[in-house]
Amino acid sequence: MNRVTPKLPGSVRNENVERNLAPSLERRRLRAYALMMLADGLLIFFAFALAGWVWEAVWAHPRTMLAANALLPVYYTIALYNGSYGLTALSDWLFAVRKAMVGLAISAGLINLIAFYAKSNDxxxxxxxTLALLFTAIFVITLRRAMALLIRRRWKGRIINRLVIDDGGSGFPSPDAVVISAAEYRLDPASHDPFMLDRLGKLLRNQDHVVISCPRERREQWAFLLKSAGVYGEIVSEPAQSLGAVGVHHYDALDRTTLVVSTGPLGLRARITKRAFDTLAAAGGLLVLSPILIAVAVAIKLEDGGPVLFVQRRLGRGNQFFDMYKFRSMRVEKLDHDGSRSAARDDDRITRIGAFIRRTSIDELPQLLNVLKGDMSIVGPRPHALGSQANNKFFWEVDRKYWQRHSLKPGLTGLAQVRGHRGATELEKDLTDRLQSDLEYIADWSLLRDLEIVLRTLMVLKHENAY
Structure with missing residues (x-):
């Protein structure tokens, strides 16, 4: 295996990659779902108020509005689970109408059944x-058609980002996809160059579907990279067991079949839940810990007059680089920006204040800012510096699965840390133990587990391997 030197610059200019960065259509879709939900609720209330005026000659008659209040939460619950507010509902308005009508019919039936058994039909x-339900159906159908026209006009009908990477395969002539050449961007799936992986990570950012067209002998390598990037990935190919395919996708109009080889570790709801937890925890942590943060910053400044923060490039989600913040714990003239030398006991580079904040993990607290920025999570695999080594090997040389730990955002703490896998990585086992814990965390993520890891972290802030 050829040694990769992380200090070398990438071979493709960053501005070329930046020009191909895709906007986040997921945020756009989420806003559309929220708008549809809000509009559905308003239309239901309006329809019931109108029905009261038509039948009872009283606008928003209390008996009619009572039914609307009972119907709405049931309708939302069913609609959220039957796909009324989903990707297909944005792309196919007839599908959206069918799902909404099914949700409305089931909701009305359930409310009537509950009222019957509660003897509250009167x-x-x-x-x-009945008139209100008819009005609701008409309004909702009209809304779905209007949404379709709005999407066609404002978004040009584009609701997903699809990227095709042509690596010399049979091609994938999709009219709604952006096609790039792997050769043009020096994308080599067999390479372990972190700069190449950073370029690939940037190109895959915000992509909903990624399709690789490549020769047979490179399919396994691309499948591995897509899994490591944490994206929904497909490879133009016939089914192959060695790829670990999780599904098959047929494109009848294109006369192509692809294997789905990766889907990303977390679904939309899980990502929203995790991000909400991260934001609340980071904001609350900064507020509560602000006296400590200020005191440590003043102490670092008074000790030698150097900068308070140490900013180091680390590997993040999708194997992309990001700048991670820490309180500076080493002497200015001996800072290790590449992370090629792990800290050790009695390390001559560490200041007096630095020794204390490293033992107590206080030096990591500025990473709460990284969490708020969206570069990191509260819990996840810890980010490593490019030059980090175990037994004189770069981490990715020890185990190829190292790249897969970057399918989630890195964390301020993680499962490996609470299990005691901290400190220097002198032996290969020091890295593989952490990697095993990281991959286990990614496979079995849950919000409850994040809370458990945070609580366990509080009990191991001062650890014998923290120096």
Whole structure:
């Protein structure tokens, strides 16, 4: 295996990659879902209020509005689970109408059943409720058609980002995809060059579907990179067991079949939940710990007059680089920006204040800013510097699966840390133990486990391997 020197610059200019960065259509879709939900709720109330006026000659008659209040939460629950607010509902308005009508019918049936057994049918006007449901159906159908026209006009009908990487395969002539050449961007799936992986990570950012067209002998290598990047990835190929395919996708209009080889570790709801937890925890942590942060910053400045923060490039989600913040714990003239030398006991580079904040893990607290920026999570695999080594080997040389730990955002703490896998990586086992814990965390993520790891972290802030 050829040794990769992380200090060398990438072979493709960054501005070429930046020009091909895709906007986040997921945020756009989330806003559309929220708008549809809000509009559905308003239309249901309006329809029931109108029905009260038509049948009872009273706008928003209390008996009619009582039915609307009972119907709405049931309708939302069913609609959220049957795909009424999903990707297909944005791309196919007839599908969206069918799902909404099914949700409305089931909701009305459930409310009627509950009212029957609760002997509260007399609280509702059957005629006005029936009329309200009819109005609701008309309004919702109109809304779905209007949404389709709006998407076609404002978004040009584009609701997903699809990227095709042509690496010399049979091609994938998709009219709604951006096609790039692997050769043009020096994308080599067999390479372990972190600069190449950073370029690839930037190109894959915000992509909803990634399709690789490559020769047979490179399919396994591309499948591995897609899994490591944490994206939904497909490879133009016939089914092959060695690729670890998780599904098959047929494109009848293109006369192509692809293997789905990666889907990303977390679904949309899980990512929203994790991000909400990260934001609340980081903001709360900065507020509560602000006296400590200020005191440590003043102490570092008074000790030698150097900068308070140490900024180091680390590997993050999708194997992309990001700048990680720490309190500076080493002497200015001996800072190790590449991380090629792990800290050790009695390290002559560490200041007096630095020794204390490293033992107590206080030096890591500025990473709460990274969490708020979205570069990191509260819990996840710890980010490593490019020059980090175990037994004089770069981490990716020890185990090829090292890249797969970057399918999630790195964390301020992680499962490996609470299990005691901290400190210097002198032996290869020091790295493989951490890697095993990181991959286990990614495979079995849950919010409950994040909370558990945070609580366990509080009990091991001062650790014998923290120096």
């Amino acid at each position: 609280d509702f006007s059957r005629a006005s409720v």
